[in-house]
Amino acid sequence: MRRFLKSLLNLRQARQIARSAQGNSVRTAANSNSPILRNAIDRAALRSIYSWRTSKQTQHAPSTRLSALSRSMGVNANVVPRTVVSPHHQLSFDNKRVYIPWDEGVTSSYHNIWLRDSCQCSSCFHPITKQRLINTFSIPTTVHPESVEALDAGLKILWANDGHESFYPWDWLHLHSYQPVLEKHLSFRRVLWSRGDVQDDPPVVEFANVMESDAGVAEWTSKIKLYGFCFVENVPVTPDDTEKLINRISFARQTHYGGFWDFTSDLAKNDTAYTDLALGLHTDGTYFTDPPGLQLLHLLHHNGSGGESVLADGFKAARVLREEAPEHYKTLSRIRIPAHSAGNEDVCIRPATTSRPILNHDEATGELVQVRWNNDDRSTMDRWEGGDPDVDVIRFYEAIRKWHEIVTRPEIEYWFKLRPGRALIFDNWRIMHGRSAFDGERRLCGAYINMDDFDSRMRLTNLGREAVLKYL
Numbered sequence: 344m345r346r347f348l349k350s351l352l353n354l355r356q357a358r359q360i361a362r363s364a365q366g367n368s369v370r371t372a373a374n375s376n377s378p379i380l381r382n383a384i385d386r387a388a389l390r391s392i393y394s395w396r397t398s399k400q401t402q403h404a405p406s407t408r409l410s411a412l413s414r415s416m417g418v419n420a421n422v423v424p425r426t427v428v429s430p431h432h433q434l435s436f437d438n439k440r441v442y443i444p445w446d447e448g449v450t451s452s453y454h455n456i457w458l459r460d461s462c463q464c465s466s467c468f469h470p471i472t473k474q475r476l477i478n479t480f481s482i483p484t485t486v487h488p489e490s491v492e493a494l495d496a497g498l499k500i501l502w503a504n505d506g507h508e509s510f511y512p513w514d515w516l517h518l519h520s521y522q523p524v525l526e527k528h529l530s531f532r533r534v535l536w537s538r539g540d541v542q543d544d545p546p547v548v549e550f551a552n553v554m555e556s557d558a559g560v561a562e563w564t565s566k567i568k569l570y571g572f573c574f575v576e577n578v579p580v581t582p583d584d585t586e587k588l589i590n591r592i593s594f595a596r597q598t599h600y601g602g603f604w605d606f607t608s609d610l611a612k613n614d615t616a617y618t619d620l621a622l623g624l625h626t627d628g629t630y631f632t633d634p635p636g637l638q639l640l641h642l643l644h645h646n647g648s649g650g651e652s653v654l655a656d657g658f659k660a661a662r663v664l665r666e667e668a669p670e671h672y673k674t675l676s677r678i679r680i681p682a683h684s685a686g687n688e689d690v691c692i693r694p695a696t697t698s699r700p701i702l703n704h705d706e707a708t709g710e711l712v713q714v715r716w717n718n719d720d721r722s723t724m725d726r727w728e729g730g731d732p733d734v735d736v737i738r739f740y741e742a743i744r745k746w747h748e749i750v751t752r753p754e755i756e757y758w759f760k761l762r763p764g765r766a767l768i769f770d771n772w773r774i775m776h777g778r779s780a781f782d783g784e785r786r787l788c789g790a791y792i793n794m795d796d797f798d799s800r801m802r803l804t805n806l807g808r809e810a811v812l813k814y815l
């Protein structure tokens with residue numbers, strides 16, 4: 344009652360709620376916009392405070408599988424929202440919107456054109472391909488319901504212009520409510536780490552488990568998402584078996600290095616990875632518009648010394664930078680870094696769009712989503728957009744010096760030795776990798792995977808297709 348009272352403080356909502364208070368049937372007048380009627384609505388809204396009626400409440404218990412798995416991944420799916428339409432008020436609509444009063448005391452409004460365009464029936468939305476079939480541009484801009492009806496499972500609308508019938512499940516309406524937004528879309532927790540957090544007990548899965556079931560792939564992909572990397576134990580020491588392993592997530596990303604690589608220090612490709620030189624911490628593909636999402640490396644053999652590997656959690660390092668030197672964090676989030684791969688004579692790769700900063704954030708949420716750091720592949724920086732090169736040049740070098748100092752701290756760097764049979768996979772948008780110089784013959788194989796292909800596989804194997812498709 345209190346919540347409902349609170350919600351009525353918002354007169355606009357009161358009017359919406361009152362629309363539904365009119366009359367007894369769930370079918371409401373086609374248009375309640377006349378001033379006389381609106382006053383009646385306001386009065387009705389206030390009256391309707393007391394006309395509470397019980398009605399069948401639609402609730403959706405959380406699926407145990409989803410909530411169990413999602414808890415491990417931090418996916419906030421165990422808090423399944425109560426998609427219960429208010430038992431005390433009814434739906435309403437006018438020539439612009441449909442209004443749904445929820446039991447939680449808010450009312451969602453949906454534009455008629457939006458609802459018609461979002462019809463999920465099999466003639467408007469392909470049930471198999473999940474693509475829109477309706478011709479959006481054939482919907483009149485004045486489209487509005489002839490009637491709306493609250494059924495147990497959802498909302499039925501009969502459209503006035505063509506008599507089309509649409510049905511929207513309550514949980515679909517509640518999830519996609521945009522005015523107001525009622526639910527967060529899926530987001531996945533990450534566990535940021537320092538060396539001490541992982542060196543004794545790094546994330547690991549068994550090759551056999553990954554190969555034999557999608558549950559094994561779910562475990563593998565959820566650990567990659569959580570920690571940014573994961574070892575795979577007992578991988579047969581062959582390129583073929585390694586390729587089969589990576590294909591359990593998705594097909595390999597093709598680049599000028601090929602798809603699945605089997606490489607050594609012979610400069611087969613004109614890149615320092617194909618030498619025995621040390622490689623400082625970096626992410627690959629800073630010269631691509633879309634850097635590879637995952638990188639898998641499997642050491643096949645090394646008869647020599649050196650060649651230790653190092654990983655560092657770029658998101659952890661970014662958090663340290665923001666805490667210790669927020670100005671440098673801002674600089675590395677702003678200044679765009681041109682990069683290239685131009686060693687092979689038939690290749691000169693640079694981002695097709697504008698280049699990107701080292702720290703990249705989601706425009707909508709402001710969340711750090713990608714670290715792009717490869718000081719060796721950085722091109723000549725002769726465009727300082729900050730306006731004053733005198734300021735930006737110095738700021739930039741100070742900021743990357745601080746960044747380099749942080750990422751190479753002993754507590755940040757996780758050094759280990761790759762070994763045959765133990766493949767390593769890591770999120771190349773978050774985890775920096777490198778190696779020490781080496782001698783002798785050292786042969787590795789592996790591949791890249793696109794981030795979108797990884798994300799798809801991670802969601803589907805961990806949450807199930809039904810849960811994932813809900814958010815489309």
Ligand SMILES: C[N+](C)(C)CCCC[C@H](N)C(=O)O
Pocket residue numbers: 600604606614615616625626627628629717720
């Ligand atoms: C393909 N393989 C992983 C063997 C080598 C890739 C070289 C990556 C390049 N130095 C960069 O940092 O983008």
Ligand SMILES: O=C(O)CCC(=O)C(=O)O
Pocket residue numbers: 616622627640652776777778787
């Ligand atoms: O040789 C290694 O251990 C890693 C090589 C590397 O950093 C790369 O290929 O990007």
